[in-house]
Amino acid sequence: MSIYLKEYPLTQPDKNEAVLGQTKPALVMLHGWSMHSGLWQTLAEQLAQHFRVICLDLPGHGLSGLCAPYQLETVTDILLQAIPTEQFMVLGWSLGASIALDMAWRYxxxxxxxxxxxxxxxxxxxxxWPGVHPNVLMRFSENLMHDSHQTLVRFLALQVNGLPEGKHLLRQLKTAIESCPPPTVEALQGGLKILQTCDLRDELAALSQPVLAIFGDHDKLIPPVLAKVIKQRRPDCQISLLAGAGHAPFLTHSEHIQQAIIQFVDDA
Known part of the structure; x- marks a missing residue:
């Protein structure tokens, strides 16, 4: 199967600049459930000033083919095969965070x-452990079988719910999502299954790599109190809690995210 990959910066005016870009530390970016790599564009372009940024569409999302079985280990392995550099940092958002943790633990x-x-x-x-109530994901799974489009719209609304600019952000998300074909129902159900069953708490605590966890204090899916809980479980984990950010902070707080990542890397 094929995995769609996009590298930033998108334009390389001359050969020398292209070579310099290859010498930067590589940063792989993994999007969340029902999305695609195009949503990263603003943040990816900002980060490309400092890193070789590599964005992937998850299997069955965006322009990537579907994989079977749609399980965490299978998704991780397929994405890993597509990454065109031996060593890299990985940034995962939402479902992508679960994949990033699995990737770091096993590789x-x-x-x-x-x-x-x-x-x-x-x-x-x-x-x-603070998280999403099981019934929320169960309802999404059931509703997908009846009306996948409306289910995705509800999920988008949940990501910006309660934010002052929520209506504008929702339109922005819808426009970005519609720039690619919708994910397959098989991929959506598979992704939900990963979220329903995945438990990488012990793996996170035992990772040998440095970890940065970024949260939004207005996130309706990831409780902000999780920042404190993770710090208790892994004291050396760096935490960044973004004031006024929801579940898609790259739309509203890209500069803050960029600064947190640069500081994280510079602290090596």
């Missing part, structure tokens, strides 16, 4: 640093 020689953005190593709420 520590290839992943040098891990950045999670509005992600959770255990997405579903547990007795001792």
């Amino acid at each position: 520590p020689k290839r992943v040098s640093r891990v950045i999670t953005l509005a992600g959770n190593p255990c997405f579903v709420e547990q007795n001792d």
